[in-house]
Amino acid sequence: MIHATIIIPTCNRPADLERCLRALQPQLQQHPCEVIVSDDSRDDRTQKLLAAEFPAVKIAFGPRCGPGANRNAGARLASAEWLIFIDDDVIPSPGFLAAYLSAFETAADKTFFHGLTVATPEQTTILLEAPEVLGPLQIFPSCNFAIRRALYEKTEGFDGRYFPSFEDMEYCSRLQAQGEQCGFVKDALVHHPRRPLPKALALARRWEPRVISSLDLGADPIPLSFLLTKHVALVILSRFRGQRPSLDTLRAALLFAHEFAWYLWLLPSWLWKHSRSSRSPFWELQQTLGNVPRRYGL
Structure with missing residues (x-):
């Protein structure tokens, strides 16, 4: 049986995190997996949410120096063969987890995968943004991807110098340069709500x-x-x-x-x-x- 750890980095977004975890709950009942939330927040709202509503979820504490370092903090607590990374503001589709687990079963020479990320709603204004991945790519955002833990540890994960962005592009480039084989899992779908552009x-x-x-x-x-x-x-x-x-x-x-x-x-x-x-x-x-x-x- 393939085992996976789902790692969700978060920072001051307990409402988004709760929505994400609620979408995962029925899938975890059918396919039990370790879930780790890595918290970079400046307050204790996320800790209180997890203690009250999701006691089975493990919590890691990030170093508060960006999303890459925060993901690394969560990965250090993982125990499964495969790591699945999603962001706290995505909404996993009902077949998301099963699709990844099926892909791991037949991975062969594939050492990492990414899924489908659909921005919602459709673009209505240039003042909203969200990452979107609608097909197989070699370089992709880290809001929906999976990797063998052994490879993640071998490559030392994300480069913590990259803040507040580009850590995922650099990591994909590093994996590609080493000749690692990436797979695409179409049914590992997440919806990514658009958000207002920052200042x-x-x-x-x-x-x-x-x-x-x-x-x-x-x-x-x-x-x-x-x-x-x-x-x-x-x-x-x-x-x-x-x-x-x-x-x-x-x-x-x-x-x-x-x-x-x-x-x-x-x-x-x-x-x-x-x-x-x-x-x-x-x-x-x-x-x-x-x-x-x-x-x-x-």
């Missing part, structure tokens, strides 16, 4: 991990400042693709303009900080082997 400063801070990644891949700080700035500008412009003029697009334009201004203000400090920090030994080795993307993935 401009929070949006801008999402670009800091790209500085870390590019430096890991061998970029020099000064050329990187120009290359990344061009990349950020193009990504921001691409968000308007297919959008019709409206009050929401005007609001988004103002928000993204402020995001870009904050990015320009913060970029010098990011370059100074991370160019003096240690870099990833794994990606330094990949540089010598010629296994890094052109233009540092930008």
